[in-house]
């Protein structure tokens with residue numbers, strides 16, 4: 001847990017940072033630096049006792065689990081991979097919405113009976129769980145990005161990746177095949193901070209909750 005006087009919030013830059021800004025503004029929190037132009041990784045805010053940590057999206061739960069940040073915002077995809085140890089997940093912000101899907105070339109599933117399928121993905125745990133639940137034996141190949149390339153060069157038959165507009169799949173001649181789950185970003189809280197900084201954390205969560213529920217009626 002970060003020092004008692006401060007509230008430290010871990011975020012990733014890019015879409016989560018952009019989409020959380022108006023929600024933080026509703027809680028009267030304004031970063032004093034822009035992570036796109038600043039090299040700073042600890043961003044001060046207009047509130048002297050609130051800091052933002054800028055970390056990789058997939059590292060947000062780790063910072064919160066170990067108490068380096070009290071609170072974080074992370075995609076459900078990332079939380080499913082992390083497993084949620086040491087964290088509470090009290091609020092779905094409904095931002096950075098997309099779907100975790102199985103995708104491949106249009107005929108990929110027709111080849112399924114021929115042998116054990118190879119599946120390339122960054123989302124190893126979710127993919128393993130999905131195929132195991134269907135009783136399908138697959139070989140999972142861990143990648144860190146550009147999953148769409150794998151079926152094009154014979155590295156894998158299928159991919160498990162995030163899909164929003166479908167444009168990335170389409171640009172690479174791939175199609176969405178099966179939905180694994182819907183994804184959105186969640187507020188996560190370190191378990192010790194939940195107890196020790198309960199009022200501060202709850203004040204923030206209550207404002208965020210109110211703001212996202214109001215937004216959804218716009």
Ligand SMILES: Nc1ncnc2c1ncn2[C@@H]1O[C@H](COP(=O)(O)OP(=O)(O)OP(=O)(O)O)[C@@H](O)[C@H]1O
Nearest residue numbers: 014015056057058075076077078096097098162164
């Ligand atoms: N195309 C998309 N549309 C909407 N939401 C998305 C999309 N891609 C990812 N997301 C969501 O936004 C989160 C952050 O995505 P972002 O692209 O910033 O990080 P990343 O590149 O996936 O992670 P890392 O930097 O750790 O590899 C993801 O975890 C997911 O929940």
Ligand SMILES: O=P(O)(O)OC[C@H]1O[C@H](OP(=O)(O)OP(=O)(O)O)[C@H](O)[C@@H]1O
Nearest residue numbers: 145146161162163164165166167168169
């Ligand atoms: O269906 P679409 O609207 O095309 O979005 C899907 C793409 O978005 C994500 O990548 P992102 O844009 O985050 O790039 P990154 O993986 O390099 O971060 C995801 O990994 C897909 O490649």
